[in-house]
Amino acid sequence: MGKTTKRSSGKKRAPRDDAKKTLPQLRRKLWRVMSKKLLEGWKNEDGSTECYTCGTQIPPGGKVDCGHGWPKRKYGGTYYDIRNIRAQCSSCNLGGQGEQWAFFNRLVSEIGRAEFEEMSEWRYTGLPTRKAWYIREISRWQETGDFDDRQDTDRH
Numbered sequence: 001m002g003k004t005t006k007r008s009s010g011k012k013r014a015p016r017d018d019a020k021k022t023l024p025q026l027r028r029k030l031w032r033v034m035s036k037k038l039l040e041g042w043k044n045e046d047g048s049t050e051c052y053t054c055g056t057q058i059p060p061g062g063k064v065d066c067g068h069g070w071p072k073r074k075y076g077g078t079y080y081d082i083r084n085i086r087a088q089c090s091s092c093n094l095g096g097q098g099e100q101w102a103f104f105n106r107l108v109s110e111i112g113r114a115e116f117e118e119m120s121e122w123r124y125t126g127l128p129t130r131k132a133w134y135i136r137e138i139s140r141w142q143e144t145g146d147f148d149d150r151q152d153t154d155r156h
């Protein structure tokens with residue numbers, strides 16, 4: 001097999017199981033792994049989570065969605081872009097245009113106009129198509145949980 005070894009500390013979960021998965025399976029798994037980490041990261045100390053678009057404090061154990069600014073069904077290129085994903089209450093996440101406007105309004109003030117534009121350009125590129133990309137992303141999310149440096153990976 002190829003060069004998958006990157007030896008750093010400890011034992012890593014072998015990516016072998018992921019290599020056997022189909023592309024749709026990898027897509028689902030990446031989303032499952034990353035959304036779980038994101039939901040953890042968004043929690044306040046008391047376990048509550050703030051909805052990004054309406055400000056509601058969702059109590060511990062309440063339902064928090066990983067909401068997309070650019071809708072994930074329509075724009076594959078920003079499906080896994082963490083700049084496009086924030087905590088939302090269900091009613092905002094299922095809501096319409098107003099929430100998207102609120103989402104982007106806040107996002108622009110958070111990350112800046114240039115970053116927002118850059119992210120937005122990605123949305124037309126479609127979902128990543130390389131299994132190797134998913135396998136790498138899955139293992140990165142599993143290993144670090146640190147999602148600050150996740151934007152620059154080549155996607156295709």
Ligand SMILES: [Zn+2]
Pocket residue numbers: 051052053054055056088089090091092093
């Ligand atoms: Zn909300």
